[in-house]
Amino acid sequence: MDVQHWIGLLGAADDRTWTNAQNELVAAGKDAVQPLLRVLHEDSTPRAEQACVTVLQQLGLFAARGLVETLASLRSSGVVSEDADRVARRACRALGVPEVGQALYYAQRLTSERIPERRNTADVMSVCGELEFAPLLVPALADTDESVTESAVQSFGRFGPAAIPLLQRVRRSPAPERRGALAALAQVDWRAIEPADVMAIHRLIMRKLQAETPRPYPIPDGFEWYAVPTEDQAAVLDAFELSDPVPATMAMGSSVSGCGLRYVSPAFDGWTLVFGPPVPACRLDDHRRMHELDHAHGDDELMALARLTMSLNEPEPYCVELSRRFGEAHWYKEIGEGSYDSGGWCIAVDGKNIRYISQDAHELTDLSESDRLHHAEEGLRGESVSDWLAANGFPADMWDDIFGEILGDHMFQRLEAPFDDAVADRWDEFARRTGIPARRSACTVAERASVGPHMLGPATRVIGHGVLAHTICGRERHHGGAIVI
Structure with missing residues (x-):
C-alpha cells in the first residue's frame, strides 16, 4: 500500500x-x-x-x-x-x-x-x-x-x-x-x-599523513612558533610539558587555537617546530585566571586580561630555558606591515638571550643582551617602506601609489591574476627597480637562521610525523573546536 x-x-x-x-x-x-x-x-x-x-x-x-x-x-x-x-x-x-x-x-x-x-x-x-x-x-x-x-x-x-x-x-x-x-x-x-x-577520523588522518609532503604553509598575521634543533620529538614534548600525543597533519596544527593543544612537527632539516607558546605547570593558576577573565567586560578586568596574556606569552624566558636543554632555541611571530599586532623573534643559545626583537607596525625594539645583529638579520630592512624610500632618494609614497593602482584594478575587476599574486609580482618589479631590501621580519630571519612552515618544500628532509598533544591546561579543561585535517 x-x-x-x-x-x-x-x-x-x-x-x-x-x-x-x-x-x-x-x-x-x-x-x-x-x-x-x-x-x-x-x-x-x-x-x-x-x-x-x-x-x-x-x-x-x-x-x-x-x-x-x-x-x-x-x-x-x-x-x-x-x-x-x-x-x-x-x-x-x-x-x-x-x-x-x-x-x-x-x-x-x-x-x-x-x-x-x-x-x-x-x-x-x-x-x-x-x-x-x-x-x-x-x-x-x-x-x-x-x-x-x-x-x-x-x-x-x-x-x-x-x-x-x-x-x-x-x-x-x-x-x-x-x-x-x-x-x-x-x-x-x-x-x-x-x-x-x-x-x-583516525584512519583519515593516517591516510593524509602517508600522502603528506613538505610544502610551504602561508603564515597568517600573528602566527607564532618555536624551533629547536633536534629530531627527538619525545624530548620536545617533554620540554613543553605536553602529553597524550596523537598523529596530526600540519593543516591540523595550523588550525588549532587556544591553550589546550599544541602541534609538534616532525623534524624538518634537523629542526622541530612547536606552534604556539608553552603552557608550563607553574603558570596553571595564571591560565585559570585568564579563562575567568575571557568573558570580562569592565575596563579594569580587560586591562588585567591584557597584562596577564602578555605575561603568559612572553617568549624570552621560554627560549632561554629551552636553549639550556637543546643548545639553541628560537621563537618567531610574524606580523604584516601595518598590522595592529606585535611580533618579533628571539634566539637563545646555551641559556643566553642572543637576540630578542619586538616588532610592531612602526618599529623594531631591540631587547637583546647584545646589540650586535644576528647573521640572519644582516642586509634586511628594519624601517618601513616609506622611510627607506625617503632615505634613499625616492618619493616616500611611491609604493603606496603602486599598491593603490592594484587595489583599484582589483575593485573594478580589471586584474587577470589573483590580488595577492598581482601584489607579489608588482613588489618584485618594484624591488628590482629601487633595490629595496627584504623586510627584517620573523619569516625572513627564520629563513636564514632555522626553519619555518613557510619554507618547506620538496627538498626538505623530514623525519617522523606531526602530533597534537595536550598542555596542562588542556588536560584540565575539555577541548572543543573543529579543525581542518
Whole structure:
C-alpha cells in the first residue's frame, strides 16, 4: 500500500489501524514527509492531528527542513489567522520547539534567499542563548552556502554540551546534515564524538599523513612558533610539558587555537617546530585566571586580561630555558606591515638571550643582551617602506601609489591574476627597480637562521610525523573546536 493510503488512516477510530498507519509512515521515511506536511495544513480531526505530529516527530531529521520551511512560509505570508496559527503550532510541536512567534521569526530568516541573513541568524541564535530553538538550526548544517554552515557549526559550539544529544541524533541519521553535525560535535567537545567516528577520523588522518609532503604553509598575521634543533620529538614534548600525543597533519596544527593543544612537527632539516607558546605547570593558576577573565567586560578586568596574556606569552624566558636543554632555541611571530599586532623573534643559545626583537607596525625594539645583529638579520630592512624610500632618494609614497593602482584594478575587476599574486609580482618589479631590501621580519630571519612552515618544500628532509598533544591546561579543561585535517 502507498503512503497516501496510510495518510488516510491517520484519523482511524480503531487503535490498531491508527497505530499501524503511523508505523508504516515512519517506515516510509522521507517519502512520507511531504504528504504529512500537507496534512498539517488540513482541517483534520484531533486524532489525525496527533498522529501526524507524532509521525513527524519520529521522522525527525527527515522532516526538519520541511517543517522549518513550513514555519517560514507562514511568517512570510503575513497572514495572521486561526488556521495559520494552528498549522504553526502543529509544526512547532513536531519540531520540539516552543509554540511562539519567535520560532516563525527564526524559521523565516534561516530560509531566506539572502545568504547574509541566514548566516547572521545562525550566529544570533546562540549569542542570544536560544537553545530551545536549536532544532530550527539543524537544516543550516547542510546549507548550500559554506559560510552559513560554518556559522551554524559555531553556533552549536556556543550552545555547548546541552546541544550534544540533538547533534548526536543528527549524526546517527542518514540526513544530509550529518556531516555538519560531526563538525558541530567537535566544536562543542571532542569527547562527544562517538567511537565509530573517532576511528574513521583516525584512519583519515593516517591516510593524509602517508600522502603528506613538505610544502610551504602561508603564515597568517600573528602566527607564532618555536624551533629547536633536534629530531627527538619525545624530548620536545617533554620540554613543553605536553602529553597524550596523537598523529596530526600540519593543516591540523595550523588550525588549532587556544591553550589546550599544541602541534609538534616532525623534524624538518634537523629542526622541530612547536606552534604556539608553552603552557608550563607553574603558570596553571595564571591560565585559570585568564579563562575567568575571557568573558570580562569592565575596563579594569580587560586591562588585567591584557597584562596577564602578555605575561603568559612572553617568549624570552621560554627560549632561554629551552636553549639550556637543546643548545639553541628560537621563537618567531610574524606580523604584516601595518598590522595592529606585535611580533618579533628571539634566539637563545646555551641559556643566553642572543637576540630578542619586538616588532610592531612602526618599529623594531631591540631587547637583546647584545646589540650586535644576528647573521640572519644582516642586509634586511628594519624601517618601513616609506622611510627607506625617503632615505634613499625616492618619493616616500611611491609604493603606496603602486599598491593603490592594484587595489583599484582589483575593485573594478580589471586584474587577470589573483590580488595577492598581482601584489607579489608588482613588489618584485618594484624591488628590482629601487633595490629595496627584504623586510627584517620573523619569516625572513627564520629563513636564514632555522626553519619555518613557510619554507618547506620538496627538498626538505623530514623525519617522523606531526602530533597534537595536550598542555596542562588542556588536560584540565575539555577541548572543543573543529579543525581542518
